[in-house]
Amino acid sequence: MKLNSLKYGAVVIGTSAGGLDALSEVLPNLRKEFPIPIIVVLHISPSSDSYLTEYLNNMCELLVKEATEKEVLEPGVVYFAPPDYHLLIEEDGSLSLSNCEKINYSRPSIDVLFETASWSFGEKLIGIVMTGANWDGSAGLKTIKENGGFAICENPQTAAVPRMPESAIDLAKPDLVLELNEIGPYLNRLI
Amino acid sequence: MQKEQKINSTENIEIQLLFEGIFLKYGYDFRDYGKAHAKRRILHRLGLSDLKTISDLQSKVLHDESFFQLFLQDLSINTTEMFRDPDFFKEIREGVIPILKTYPFFKAWHAGCSTGEEVYSLAILLYEEELLSRAQLYATDFNHIALAKAKDAIYPIGNLKEYTRNYIKAGGKSSFANYYNARYDSAIIDKSLKKNIVFSDHNLVTDSVFGEMHMVMCRNTLIYFSKELQDRVIKLFYDSLIPGGFLCLGSKESLTFSVHRELFEPFNQKLKIFRKKY
Numbered sequence: 502m503k504l505n506s507l508k509y510g511a512v513v514i515g516t517s518a519g520g521l522d523a524l525s526e527v528l529p530n531l532r533k534e535f536p537i538p539i540i541v542v543l544h545i546s547p548s549s550d551s552y553l554t555e556y557l558n559n560m561c562e563l564l565v566k567e568a569t570e571k572e573v574l575e576p577g578v579v580y581f582a583p584p585d586y587h588l589l590i591e592e593d594g595s596l597s598l599s600n601c602e603k604i605n606y607s608r609p610s611i612d613v614l615f616e617t618a619s620w621s622f623g624e625k626l627i628g629i630v631m632t633g634a635n636w637d638g639s640a641g642l643k644t645i646k647e648n649g650g651f652a653i654c655e656n657p658q659t660a661a662v663p664r665m666p667e668s669a670i671d672l673a674k675p676d677l678v679l680e681l682n683e684i685g686p687y688l689n690r691l692i
Numbered sequence: 693m694q695k696e697q698k699i700n701s702t703e704n705i706e707i708q709l710l711f712e713g714i715f716l717k718y719g720y721d722f723r724d725y726g727k728a729h730a731k732r733r734i735l736h737r738l739g740l741s742d743l744k745t746i747s748d749l750q751s752k753v754l755h756d757e758s759f760f761q762l763f764l765q766d767l768s769i770n771t772t773e774m775f776r777d778p779d780f781f782k783e784i785r786e787g788v789i790p791i792l793k794t795y796p797f798f799k800a801w802h803a804g805c806s807t808g809e810e811v812y813s814l815a816i817l818l819y820e821e822e823l824l825s826r827a828q829l830y831a832t833d834f835n836h837i838a839l840a841k842a843k844d845a846i847y848p849i850g851n852l853k854e855y856t857r858n859y860i861k862a863g864g865k866s867s868f869a870n871y872y873n874a875r876y877d878s879a880i881i882d883k884s885l886k887k888n889i890v891f892s893d894h895n896l897v898t899d900s901v902f903g904e905m906h907m908v909m910c911r912n913t914l915i916y917f918s919k920e921l922q923d924r925v926i927k928l929f930y931d932s933l934i935p936g937g938f939l940c941l942g943s944k945e946s947l948t949f950s951v952h953r954e955l956f957e958p959f960n961q962k963l964k965i966f967r968k969k970y
């Protein structure tokens with residue numbers, strides 16, 4: 502991965518049940534010309550169409566799009582894993598897709614994104630786990646921490662569905678627990 | 693943190709050596725596969741074994757052929773279904789088949805056919821459009837176990853409900869139940885659909901062209917390759933197709949980033965159907 506002079510090189514976000522509302526609260530808060538890419542796994546049905554990214558794109562300053570395989574990450578763009586494919590980040594900063602078996606009953610899986618992102622970005626990665634009903638993302642967030650990255654979880658007490666951030670907090674011991682409406686402003690200041 | 697960086701790069705060196713060793717010893721070439729995915733598969737096998745490092749795994753792979761065969765299955769992802777992406781098959785029926793009908797006889801190559809569900813889907817389509825008797829289908833994969841299952845054409849009955857739904861969405865003209873026989877918990881694909889299919893072992897990285905194809909279907913296989921390897925394989929498909937022949941890719945694959953994109957024209961961009969230029 503080409504390293505720029507910024508402290509962080511990418512943000513990865515994972516969320517499941519309640520995730521669309523959560524993302525609608527977080528992503529529009531990010532400032533225009535956010536200087537690094539944001540890559541998201543939201544658990545969705547295999548047959549969903551492109552409505553989701555269009556909907557979020559209309560609400561955000563940043564470009565929101567479905568990830569295409571082999572495309573190279575660009576600053577200020579929000580990439581979503583397509584339905585029914587895992588999204589992986591290569592060390593050269595490009596994106597790969599895979600339709601290998603479900604992980605934690607999920608495809609796309611948050612762990613797959615987080616783990617490969619951590620291999621590529623190491624301590625220059627920020628990982629965020631938000632609302633959801635299973636434990637996908639916990640192991641990935643742990644890997645991010647082990648490789649020196651920065652980990653944030655949504656506060657389970659106020660999350661739409663607490664299970665996912667709860668499990669991530671248990672396993673990964675994140676640096677910060679934030680309310681949804683604090684995440685965007687926090688990232689704007691941090692980066 | 694410094695240390696962590698070093699550990700990672702040692703792993704990457706080990707992976708490169710592992711694939712080099714596999715290529716020299718067994719002839720399977722994974723050196724240009726997508727790295728992140730390959731690394732996940734390797735670490736997955738390592739986690740299941742009592743081996744400590746990728747170097748240990750390399751030693752075992754080289755000395756123990758049955759372990760290599762097991763590892764080969766880890767590297768080959770066989771996920772597939774019948775009439776997956778129904779819109780795609782609908783377009784084959786309504787857009788592509790009318791053009792194939794203009795040929796007295798035609799050949800289609802199904803590369804990376806896995807356990808066969810897709811090629812039988814195509815055979816059903818061709819049968820319903822009264823074209824199967826004029827077709828020769830080649831279905832290939834480098835995974836022997838998957839190929840054997842493809843030849844057997846016996847699938848878990850539990851999957852059939854979804855396949856039936858897909859078949860209907862893809863514009864199926866008959867009852868899907870006509871195409872298989874249920875036996876206990878299995879569905880056996882009707883023999884008549886197999887008649888025009890030849891299954892064979894073919895490695896897209898190391899084997900050569902299949903000549904004079906009217907259509908090449910290769911879906912969800914190129915995603916596992918690096919961009920350079922994708923380019924090589926797309927050229928292989930180009931060389932295998934007749935002018936005007938169809939290249940069909942998976943729903944998330946495209947020629948957009950390929951150096952060979954100018955050699956093809958989009959037939960249906962959204963559904964990833966392209967034609968070799970005349």
Ligand SMILES: C[S@@+](CC[C@H](N)C(=O)[O-])C[C@H]1O[C@@H](n2cnc3c(N)ncnc32)[C@H](O)[C@@H]1O
Pocket residue numbers: 600768769770771772773776803804805806807810832833834835838894895896897910911912913916942
């Ligand atoms: C995910 S499956 C795709 C099945 C089907 N085409 C579909 O889209 O539903 C990918 C297949 O590609 C095969 N494959 C991977 N590398 C290959 C190679 N170098 N040569 C031939 N087949 C390969 C795998 O064995 C696997 O069966």
